[in-house]
Amino acid sequence: MARVKRGNVARKRRNKILRLARGFRGSHGSLFRTANQRVMKALCNAYRDRRRRKRDFRRLWIARINAASRLNGISYSRFMGGLKKANIQLNRKMLAQLAIIDPKSFSNVVASAKD
Secondary structure, eight states: OOOOOOHHHHHHHHHHHHHHTTTOSGGGGTSHHHHHHHHHHHHHHHHHHHHHHHHHHHHHHHHHHHHHHHHTTOOHHHHHHHHHHTTOOOOHHHHHHHHHHOHHHHHHHHHHHHO
């Protein structure tokens, strides 16, 4: 069986990993084996957290809407139910922005949801 040296292919593969590991601390950014482990872990975390980010933002928006609606004398669940019955189609992101930037118009939305 002939010996396979993989010269160019192996170097390109290692350099690709080391490029991804640039900026990591200590040997994690310079030695191939440790860098490979760190890069695989980082890519797993990035994949997971791209999905988690959507959950986290939704939780944040709900907390903000809940706080703003309670200032207007209604709980979050009753507020969202009232919006659905009043056929007001504002998503949670826009409601949270409205609650922070323009509380007066948010209180108008709350008043229409209460009716």
